[in-house]
Amino acid sequence: MAQRISKTDASVSSASPPVYPDINTLRQAIPKHCFEPTVLKSLSYLVRDVVLIGALGWAAVRYIPSLEDATLRATAWILYGFAQGLVCTGLWILGHEAGHGAFSKHPLLNDVVGFFTHSSLMVPYYSWKFSHHRHHKFTGHMEKDMAFVPKTREDYEQRDSLFNMEYLEDTPVFQAIALIFHQLFGWVFYLLFNISAGTDSQQKPTSSFLGRSHFDPTSAVFRRSEAPFIALSDLGLALNFLALYKLSGVVGTQTVVLLYLQPYVWVHHWLIAITYLHHTHVDVPHFEAKHWTFVKGALATVDRDFGFIGRHFFHGIIEHHVVHHLFPRIPFYYAEEATEALKPVLGDLYHRDDRSFLGQLWSNFTQCKFVAADESVPGALKWVQKSE
Numbered sequence: 001m002a003q004r005i006s007k008t009d010a011s012v013s014s015a016s017p018p019v020y021p022d023i024n025t026l027r028q029a030i031p032k033h034c035f036e037p038t039v040l041k042s043l044s045y046l047v048r049d050v051v052l053i054g055a056l057g058w059a060a061v062r063y064i065p066s067l068e069d070a071t072l073r074a075t076a077w078i079l080y081g082f083a084q085g086l087v088c089t090g091l092w093i094l095g096h097e098a099g100h101g102a103f104s105k106h107p108l109l110n111d112v113v114g115f116f117t118h119s120s121l122m123v124p125y126y127s128w129k130f131s132h133h134r135h136h137k138f139t140g141h142m143e144k145d146m147a148f149v150p151k152t153r154e155d156y157e158q159r160d161s162l163f164n165m166e167y168l169e170d171t172p173v174f175q176a177i178a179l180i181f182h183q184l185f186g187w188v189f190y191l192l193f194n195i196s197a198g199t200d201s202q203q204k205p206t207s208s209f210l211g212r213s214h215f216d217p218t219s220a221v222f223r224r225s226e227a228p229f230i231a232l233s234d235l236g237l238a239l240n241f242l243a244l245y246k247l248s249g250v251v252g253t254q255t256v257v258l259l260y261l262q263p264y265v266w267v268h269h270w271l272i273a274i275t276y277l278h279h280t281h282v283d284v285p286h287f288e289a290k291h292w293t294f295v296k297g298a299l300a301t302v303d304r305d306f307g308f309i310g311r312h313f314f315h316g317i318i319e320h321h322v323v324h325h326l327f328p329r330i331p332f333y334y335a336e337e338a339t340e341a342l343k344p345v346l347g348d349l350y351h352r353d354d355r356s357f358l359g360q361l362w363s364n365f366t367q368c369k370f371v372a373a374d375e376s377v378p379g380a381l382k383w384v385q386k387s388e
Contacts, residue, residue, distance in 0.1 A: 017377045018349055020295045026326055029345045034334035039104045041333060042097070045315065046113065049091045056084045057259055061251060077258050084259075085266020086313045091117050092267055093315045093332070099129040100136075100328040119236030121267060124191070126229035127214040131194075131221055134201065139325055140285070140300030141292045142381065143200035147190075148279045150286060153384065156370035175366045182365065186276075187268040190214075194221055200289075270314070273361050277304055278321045280364045282383045283351055286371055291379020298325040302351040303339070304360070318357065322350060 060080045067073040097103045098114035111125075118125040135146035142149060168174040189195045194202070194212035206212060206220035213219050215234055217227035248256040281302040287293075303322050304310075310318040317324070320335035323342060330338050343350055353360065371381035 020293065020299070020349065021345060023295055023326070026295070026342060026345060030323075030327070030330075030338045030341045034330050034338045034341075035327070037102055037104050037329075037331040039106070039109070042094075042103045042331060045333075046091075046094050046117075049087055049094060052087045053084065053091065056080060056087065060084075060259060061255065065255070077262070081258070081262025082266060084263040085270065086309060088121060088263045088267045089270045090313045090315055092121055092123065092271065093317050095121070095123070095125065096132075096317075097315075097332060099125070099132065102329045102331045115232075115236055119233075119240050122237060122240060122264060124214050124230070124233035124237060126226070126233045127191075127222070128233075130223075130226055130229070131197075131214065136298075136325060136328055137294070138198070138201070138292075138297060139279075140287050140297035141198060141289065142286050143198045143289050145286075145297075146194075146197045146201050148196050148276055149198045149201075150280075150368075150381075150383070151370045152381070153370050153372045179362065179365050182276075183269045183272055184265065186272040197221075273357075274314070274318055277318075277357065277360060277364065278302060280368050280383065281351065281353060282368065282385065285374060285377065285380040285382050288379040288381065295326070298322075299346070299349050299351075301325050302353055304352070304357055305354045306357045310357070322352075 060077070064073060064076045064080065067076060094103065095114045095117035098110040098117070101107065101110055103110050103113055114129065115125045118128065131146050134144070138144035138146070142152075186196075190197075191214040193209045194214070197212075202212065202220040203223050204220045210216070211218075211220050214221060215230070215237075217230040217234075219230070222230055244256055244260060251259075278301045284300050284302050286300060287296055299322065301322055303320060304318050306314065306318045310316065315332045316335055317332065320332070320339045323330060323335055323339045324332075326342070327338070367385040368383040370384055372384045374380040374382040
């Protein structure tokens, strides 16, 4: 499959390994105000999303049950779930901003916003915050990254025979089922078992899958000092469960399922799709431990485009993710300006792909199965497509 990716005009010679700028050079290229979050501006987006969520929920409860035609009623609930999922994904992203300290300069405000927004979406705030920070710290590291670390060619060829079904893997039906499973359960499995994390990403050794849970204060994913915050995250989820239980007593369990579970599934579908596509691209490498650096890892991601939804509901997280990995404290509303400032400095080290976001989800999932050594760049591993 031919790859077409838009880059800046500056070029890096293909005859020699690329030269990566240091982080201070990149920081100096960005206007200083881009590093200054504004409380009122951040809060305005938070209020907007909360009001939209409330309005959609109220309209659904108020009007959908009164529709007499069952088909029309079911269609209305499905459309509600999709629309609410988009807005709730935006709320999730604002909690993500807070977890990085990009929502404001006030740590307490950041944690309050992050705790309540993420808990309301069944995300263990501090648990995710700690593991996600390590993903940023070691992005692209084949051993220490916390998210979507790819298989090597050797690991892929030696995988368990139960899942080694090459005669099925290339069929569209098998791939479609696998992708649906990936999108529906990827986030839950990450929280429960820390799947897709690097072999050296844990804070202490464990041989148990259950010992890698984001819900366990003693989990190998976390340091001992982080245990109280993991327990607090669990308390936030318990309070949300209690609120949903109380709500079911008012509007009924079925209505709560339609109101909450549908958007929940959509939110975590979008979350997995966004994260997966930021780190899965044939032009974006991963690195062996001895050749990895923070800048190399931060640039081992790709900006994509999701049109109106990406820019206005998802707060530009799809369109401006490279700069977010370099400087996660830049608020999303300055990310585009910061990206434009970095492009001349990065040249071909900056990656962007404007092809169909969902189309690339399918093609990358079906084609990018493992990485192998890139002979032109020491220590780099590139994606090998199934057709190669």
